[in-house]
Amino acid sequence: MKIALDAMGGDFAPQAAVDGAVLAAAKLAGKAQIVLIGQEEAVRPLLQQHGAAAASLELVHATQIIEMGEHPAKAYQQKQDSSIAVGYRMLHAGEVEAFCSAGNTGAMLVGAMFSVKPVSGVLRPAIANFTPKLAGGYGILLDVGANAECKPEMLEQFGELGSLYAQYVLGIARPKVGLMSLGEEEGKGTTVTQAAHQLLKVNPHIHFIGNIEGRDLFNDKADVVICDGYTGNVLLKMAESIYEILDAKQMHDPFFDKFNYEAIGGSPILGINDNAIIGHGVSTPLAICNMLLQGYQMAESGIADQIKSTFKS
Amino acid sequence: MKIALDAMGGDFAPQAAVDGAVLAAAKLAGKAQIVLIGQEEAVRPLLQQHGAAAASLELVHATQIIEMGEHPAKAYQQKQDSSIAVGYRMLHAGEVEAFCSAGNTGAMLVGAMFSVKPVSGVLRPAIANFTPKLAGGYGILLDVGANAECKPEMLEQFGELGSLYAQYVLGIARPKVGLMSLGEEEGKGTTVTQAAHQLLKVNPHIHFIGNIEGRDLFNDKADVVICDGYTGNVLLKMAESIYEILDAKQMHDPFFDKFNYEAIGGSPILGINDNAIIGHGVSTPLAICNMLLQGYQMAESGIADQIKSTFKS
Numbered sequence: 001m002k003i004a005l006d007a008m009g010g011d012f013a014p015q016a017a018v019d020g021a022v023l024a025a026a027k028l029a030g031k032a033q034i035v036l037i038g039q040e041e042a043v044r045p046l047l048q049q050h051g052a053a054a055a056s057l058e059l060v061h062a063t064q065i066i067e068m069g070e071h072p073a074k075a076y077q078q079k080q081d082s083s084i085a086v087g088y089r090m091l092h093a094g095e096v097e098a099f100c101s102a103g104n105t106g107a108m109l110v111g112a113m114f115s116v117k118p119v120s121g122v123l124r125p126a127i128a129n130f131t132p133k134l135a136g137g138y139g140i141l142l143d144v145g146a147n148a149e150c151k152p153e154m155l156e157q158f159g160e161l162g163s164l165y166a167q168y169v170l171g172i173a174r175p176k177v178g179l180m181s182l183g184e185e186e187g188k189g190t191t192v193t194q195a196a197h198q199l200l201k202v203n204p205h206i207h208f209i210g211n212i213e214g215r216d217l218f219n220d221k222a223d224v225v226i227c228d229g230y231t232g233n234v235l236l237k238m239a240e241s242i243y244e245i246l247d248a249k250q251m252h253d254p255f256f257d258k259f260n261y262e263a264i265g266g267s268p269i270l271g272i273n274d275n276a277i278i279g280h281g282v283s284t285p286l287a288i289c290n291m292l293l294q295g296y297q298m299a300e301s302g303i304a305d306q307i308k309s310t311f312k313s
Numbered sequence: 314m315k316i317a318l319d320a321m322g323g324d325f326a327p328q329a330a331v332d333g334a335v336l337a338a339a340k341l342a343g344k345a346q347i348v349l350i351g352q353e354e355a356v357r358p359l360l361q362q363h364g365a366a367a368a369s370l371e372l373v374h375a376t377q378i379i380e381m382g383e384h385p386a387k388a389y390q391q392k393q394d395s396s397i398a399v400g401y402r403m404l405h406a407g408e409v410e411a412f413c414s415a416g417n418t419g420a421m422l423v424g425a426m427f428s429v430k431p432v433s434g435v436l437r438p439a440i441a442n443f444t445p446k447l448a449g450g451y452g453i454l455l456d457v458g459a460n461a462e463c464k465p466e467m468l469e470q471f472g473e474l475g476s477l478y479a480q481y482v483l484g485i486a487r488p489k490v491g492l493m494s495l496g497e498e499e500g501k502g503t504t505v506t507q508a509a510h511q512l513l514k515v516n517p518h519i520h521f522i523g524n525i526e527g528r529d530l531f532n533d534k535a536d537v538v539i540c541d542g543y544t545g546n547v548l549l550k551m552a553e554s555i556y557e558i559l560d561a562k563q564m565h566d567p568f569f570d571k572f573n574y575e576a577i578g579g580s581p582i583l584g585i586n587d588n589a590i591i592g593h594g595v596s597t598p599l600a601i602c603n604m605l606l607q608g609y610q611m612a613e614s615g616i617a618d619q620i621k622s623t624f625k626s
Binding site: 190217231233 | 493494495506530532540546548549558568569
């Protein structure tokens with residue numbers, strides 16, 4: 001099995017990308033091979049510095065880079081030999097089983113939509129993130145930014161997508177799905193969440209437990225929390241800032257340390273035909289390594305096929 | 314000056330209400346008098362237990378109670394001698410200059426809308442809350458639940474209402490107003506926030522600094538943060554849960570301790586003709602006391618008149 005990494009993506013690329021890939025290669029030895037995609041002249045010397053530890057890594061040359069500030073769709077179209085475009089081409093061709101990048105988020109979404117494409121039947125793919133649970137482990141929160149506005153049918157599908165991820169990747173037997181709202185009562189929420197509630201409660205593929213509130217993100221009420229991408233993005237960034245403040249104050253604790261984005265390393269795009277993960281722009285080697293391990297877990301679990309067969313029926 | 318308190322509102326009423334009122338009376342001695350509104354037979358004995366400390370408190374008898382689970386509009390209409398209805402009548406008649414309650418939030422909103430009424434020109438009043446700032450002091454976040462869905466014009470007005478509160482009650486000279494979004498760029502956000510952005514940036518009454526993100530809630534980018542009531546409510550409840558988790562882990566710190574709802578005690582309803590504050594259902598005596606002090610500060614600042622004169626023009 002091969003897991004690809006955009007060696008040019010992220011504020012500290014290619015150094016952090018190469019270092020993270022070497023860390024991941026050690027952990028995945030015998031199970032998967034890491035493929036770095038990027039400018040050979042920049043990446044090769046960094047690999048050589050790692051000596052034997054980097055021997056198992058493959059390097060695929062890509063001449064162009066999509067910068068962080070570039071217009072995603074335009075850059076993706078114009079830079080067909082960028083590391084992101086090459087990565088998606090390899091993913092679509094089945095040459096690698098997951099593609100990870102800490103580069104331009106918008107370009108990663110564009111590639112997901114136009115290269116590997118949404119699964120037939122999925123209205124709109126979503127970006128998922130992970131919320132640490134007080135009782136241990138993680139829950140899943142989606143969407144966190146792919147779709148600022150959502151129709152009720154999209155929120156319903158996010159419940160299915162999140163539930164499949166929780167089941168097949170996180171190993172949660174019968175994931176509880178909750179809809180983020182301002183009150184537990186069925187009638188609480190916006191017109192969109194109220195309509196989504198009605199769809200979710202009769203959906204046979206999921207175990208819907210009803211509305212949850214902002215206070216329930218870290219408790220055991222729900223394993224999968226559904227919201228629109230605007231709300232999810234605001235929540236995610238607020239949680240990240242809480243971790244940064246705690247860290248600056250040297251207030252450490254095993255639960256709150258899991259708020260650190262490095263612990264998970266990336267956010268999968270769910271509802272597309274292959275496994276793609278978007279990393280944080282400031283990704284460190286540890287974050288890159290964990291993103292690659294997540295890519296391996298997704299590929300190993302067959303989550304993309306599970307999603308395809310669910311939405312086909 | 315008189316500040317009224319619903320003695321029957323909150324999970325621990327009337328005990329917590331009376332105890333909190335006695336605390337506040339000591340702090341407001343010579344400046345304002347506390348008026349308790351509730352069932353005399355339940356409240357009088359509790360006041361007597363406080364002896365001389367409760368001597369300055371006034372008690373106004375109200376025979377009925379709106380319970381926490383009751384339908385707000387129906388209960389408000391049917392229970393005209395409830396502590397909430399009597400409180401709003403006294404507020405509207407000018408017999409008291411602020412009314413505070415930790416009781417049924419919906420009934421408090423109904424009373425605000427139908428008794429003291431929105432200020433002429435205000436589309437929809439909002440509930441405000443306070444976010445601690447790393448550099449000290451508080452910022453203001455609105456709406457946190459009065460309006461799950463908002464039109465761009467409502468968000469624009471929330472910017473004006475929050476700005477006036479920050480200026481006249483919090484004492485911030487030229488409050489910076491930020492619009493919650495998923496990115497700083499003008500084009501990021503939902504169709505509603507994008508349209509609100511265009512209105513806010515040409516509004517002459519406020520100092521609009523543009524979009525902010527979830528990570529900016531606690532830094533100095535904005536003193537006033539605008540969002541719809543669904544998003545604000547989810548954020549507020551998540552922040553409260555963070556405090557509860559830190560508290561349970563005995564991780565205390567002056568900044569994070571300000572996440573404790575007790576430190577502020579209540580959420581003002583902004584955009585109505587008088588000063589009304591809604592407290593948390595679980596309000597302790599400390600929370601009740603701080604809600605009353607906030608009521609005094611609002612009355613003292615003349616914030617309601619400032620809002621009226623701004624929206625008249």
